[in-house]
Amino acid sequence: xxxxxxxxxxxxxxxxxxxxxxxxxxxxxxxxxxxxxxxxxxxxxxxxxxxxxxxxxxxxxxxxxxxxxxxxxxxxxxxxxxxxxxxxxxxxxxxxxxxxxxxxxxxxxxxxxxxxxxxxxxxxxxxxxxxxxxxxxxxxxxxxxxxxxxxxxxxxxxxxxxxxxxxxxxxxxxxxxxxxxxxxxxxxxxxxxxxxxxxxxxxxxxxxxxxxxxxxxxxxxxxxxxxxxxxxxxxxxxxxxxxxxxxxxxxxxxxxxxxxxxxxxxx
Amino acid sequence: xxxxxxxxxxxxxxxxxxxxxxxxxxxxxxxxxxxxxxxxxxxxxxxxxxxxxxxxxxxxxxxxxxxxxxxxxxxxxxxxxxxxxxxxxxxxxxxxxxxxxxxxxxxxxxxxxxxxxxxxxxxxxxxxxxxxxxxxxxxxxxxxxxxxxxxxxxxxxxxxxxxxxxxxxxxxxxxxxxxxxxxxxxxxxxxxxxxxxxxxxxxxxxxxxxxxxxxxxxxxxxxxxxxxxxxxxxxxxxxxxxxxxxxxxxxxxxxxxxxxxxxxxxxxxxxxxxxxxxxxxxxxxxxxxxxxxxxxxxxxxxxxxxxxxxxxxxxxxxxxxxxxxxxxxxxxxxxxxxxxxxxxxxxxxxxxxxxx
Numbered sequence: 001x002x003x004x005x006x007x008x009x010x011x012x013x014x015x016x017x018x019x020x021x022x023x024x025x026x027x028x029x030x031x032x033x034x035x036x037x038x039x040x041x042x043x044x045x046x047x048x049x050x051x052x053x054x055x056x057x058x059x060x061x062x063x064x065x066x067x068x069x070x071x072x073x074x075x076x077x078x079x080x081x082x083x084x085x086x087x088x089x090x091x092x093x094x095x096x097x098x099x100x101x102x103x104x105x106x107x108x109x110x111x112x113x114x115x116x117x118x119x120x121x122x123x124x125x126x127x128x129x130x131x132x133x134x135x136x137x138x139x140x141x142x143x144x145x146x147x148x149x150x151x152x153x154x155x156x157x158x159x160x161x162x163x164x165x166x167x168x169x170x171x172x173x174x175x176x177x178x179x180x181x182x183x184x185x186x187x188x189x190x191x192x193x194x195x196x197x198x199x200x201x202x203x204x205x206x207x208x209x210x211x212x213x214x215x216x217x218x219x220x221x222x223x224x225x226x227x228x229x230x231x232x233x234x235x236x237x238x239x240x241x242x243x244x245x246x247x248x249x250x251x252x253x254x255x256x257x258x259x260x261x262x263x264x265x266x267x
Numbered sequence: 268x269x270x271x272x273x274x275x276x277x278x279x280x281x282x283x284x285x286x287x288x289x290x291x292x293x294x295x296x297x298x299x300x301x302x303x304x305x306x307x308x309x310x311x312x313x314x315x316x317x318x319x320x321x322x323x324x325x326x327x328x329x330x331x332x333x334x335x336x337x338x339x340x341x342x343x344x345x346x347x348x349x350x351x352x353x354x355x356x357x358x359x360x361x362x363x364x365x366x367x368x369x370x371x372x373x374x375x376x377x378x379x380x381x382x383x384x385x386x387x388x389x390x391x392x393x394x395x396x397x398x399x400x401x402x403x404x405x406x407x408x409x410x411x412x413x414x415x416x417x418x419x420x421x422x423x424x425x426x427x428x429x430x431x432x433x434x435x436x437x438x439x440x441x442x443x444x445x446x447x448x449x450x451x452x453x454x455x456x457x458x459x460x461x462x463x464x465x466x467x468x469x470x471x472x473x474x475x476x477x478x479x480x481x482x483x484x485x486x487x488x489x490x491x492x493x494x495x496x497x498x499x500x501x502x503x504x505x506x507x508x509x510x511x512x513x514x515x516x517x518x519x520x521x522x523x524x525x526x527x528x529x530x531x532x533x534x535x536x537x538x539x540x541x542x543x544x545x546x547x548x549x550x551x552x553x554x555x556x557x558x559x560x561x562x563x564x565x566x567x568x569x570x571x572x573x574x575x576x577x578x579x580x581x582x583x584x585x586x587x588x589x590x591x592x593x594x595x596x597x598x599x600x601x602x603x604x605x606x607x608x609x610x611x612x613x614x615x616x617x618x619x620x621x622x623x
Contacts, residue, residue: 066467088469096467101460106284107277118273119468162468 017044019079019166019197026073027064034060036221047198049212056218058201062170066096079165095159099170108140120162133157133187149180169200178253179264185211274478296440304429304502313340314388317349317361322368332399359388430505433498434586435558440490442578445524450541453532462622472622487517507592519605520581526612533620552578580604
């Protein structure tokens, strides 16, 4: 019962100290308002998901927080630093994996991680970072030679070079097969268990359910729901919602995985 | 500063590992030098003289004497064949030594030529032949008083086509590296989201660009060393320039073309947009700025326009330094031109270059 109370409190404020505070964030492109005055907070060591259909404003929200897009109105605080006032200080405490961004050609993974460490004035241990995302055996490969899942894991490693307080992942599992997806979930959970906060966007509801402590569902630039996934399901059912289909104990993905195994298929 | 050096070093690694970059900035210019270096342009200037000898051994003395004339290349054949070659333009003139030719008697040879179509060759052939037959007449009466031409041997710097070509090709390489190298690589960095990824790290865009420029100046030194080295080692390049003066001139030229490269990268969204613009800018300069051939053969108005091309300033400047050993003061006009151009292109680039 005390656990339930705890959960309820988390719904509003997040767990522990807030590392990310967003208040009335507004982002416009010309006359189009992509993000329309949203507010939420993310607590330390939380995995926070932003869901929503395409064009809902997920990526814009992330990019505004990440200092990539000028904020039109509202306030964003990262570890207490105002993003509008001191973007360079914010860049030092965050790690970012961008949707569809690549890395330099012709540098090995180790060289790339060393270079990215240099950008922060840090001396990093590239192999330890690669261990973190299970890519040590690819240490001297170029990014081009990696599979989709390996590329995503590498961009997470690159986002960790500055030992960030908050890690932002924009659709990290889009385009991955079920094995690679589950593998990446494991990586994200381990990063959280090492004390980091993770904010991610996703189109995959089972990913959000499986991975996120809380989710914000966005539509047309506003947050329409904000709660732990199970809580949102409970609320819907409490409202009298029923599914026509009989609920099975397994789904097609379980079939797929039981037939093809959990081991990674990466060339 | 340390970060800039590290970035420049990483960029250099990438550059050296990229096959296309090496091909365009080092191998292609080198290929052009080797290709033009082995074509003997001085051989092309010799007159093609067809000889029809119908006098057998009696004509031998004339042919032997002609063989010693370096200005002509001899082709012997039957009359109808040689006249056919003349018709085709394979021979400039044809000499016919008729059956009745007698080197000891009063006799004549026939020069078949087109004095209107080939006035120079006709005149030259006439003079050479007259000289050869006169010599045979003099040989008969050695006591005749003659006015002799004596040759006094001196050593002069034998500037060859290679001496003209290598500084020109080097300038062209600098242009290609600046325009194609920068425009293509930055558009690609932009398109693939690498610049975006960098912009969520604390690095200042300015530092990243400085590092890129620095790396290209190192590439410039490599270009210079390789091309001048190959020229000196394999093609008798008469290099008398001061390496530092070469470098300063090269850097000024590179600044102009880097400015153009960053401008193109700024206004283009993809490689497809860069290519035509870059070609539009580089091709006229490559052909008209005196890289391969002297601008003095260009028609007046075109020559005046090409005088203000940045590649003209760079090629003329590097050539003066490399071959004539000119100092910076002596190539002040070229340096001035390059400075004006670099101010203009760098200003344009800083206006138009976009991080995303």
